[in-house]
Amino acid sequence: EAKAKVDANEHATRSLEQQRNQVLEQINTIRESLMHKRLKSEGASVKRDGILEQLQQAKFELEEVLSKLPEDLSEEQCEQELEKLGNRIQRLGPINLAAIDEYAQQSERKVYLDKQNDDLVKALDTLENAIRKIDKETRTRFKETFDKINAGLQNLFPKVFGGGHAYLDMTGEDLLDTGVAIMARPPGKRNSTIHLLSGGEKAMTAIALVFSIFRLNPSPFCMLDEVDAPLDDANVGRYANLVKEMSESVQFIFITHNKITMEMANQLLGVTMHEPGVSRIVTVDIEEAAELAAM
DSSP: OHHHHHHHHHHHHHHHHHHHHHHHHHHHHHHHHHHHHHHHHHHHHHHHHHHHHHHHHTTOOHHHHHHHSOTTOOHHHHHHHHHHHHHHHHHHOSOOTTHHHHHHHHHHHHHHHHHHHHHHHHHHHHHHHHHHHHHHHHHHHHHHHHHHHHHHHHHHHHHHHTSOEEEEEESSSSTTTOOEEEEEEOTTSOOEEGGGSOHHHHHHHHHHHHHHHHHHSOOSEEEEESTTTTOOHHHHHHHHHHHHHHTTTSEEEEEOOOHHHHHTOSEEEEEEEEETTEEEEEEEEHHHHHHHHHO
């Protein structure tokens, strides 16, 4: 009977020991599961903090991002979308970490260049306005001057030739680019350009034109170098009379070998060579010479 009790106690002890071991195994399993869940929780916390930091760097609020997500969005959908984005990032290749700084530098340079461009556009507009004003003033003054010289030529030409007429003609419509042609008709000839005239007629026409310009804007003196060389005696006389008429307001200095021209001068300066290689200047006052000759 005692042995039976001992056996029963041993059996009960073994049974309790088995139950104890099972409980310990369950406790260990629960501990491992708890540890695993704790690690996952800590990992999730780290990820959460990382995501929050990224949102702050990107200047986004968590509530704002969550409000824009669909209500029925599942974790599986998020993982799929994340995988797609990861693949797209990989296809983009290596990330240039200096791109942000380079972009900032280029943006700053663009702002500077845009400002420079605006300044240049304003300056160009100012210059174009100034050019338009200058062109307008130039056209006005050119037309006024052209008309005055043309009127002077039409007045002097008959005096120089003893008749006929001449005028200036513009060869273009734009006053800034036009050329000017001289149309002349000496007495007894057809109207033509100056190129069809004889040498003497060209010289006389040029004299009329030059004196027309000279009358418009006279200077204290005028120098003429053998202008009368291609002229005959009749035209030399007309040329001399014109010079004498204008000498009332302008002092003329002219070089000539023509005796008709010399006769209307007040002073003569001659250059002679009595000895080889030695020039001598002879001055003659016409009035004094005439008085001496009359004595």
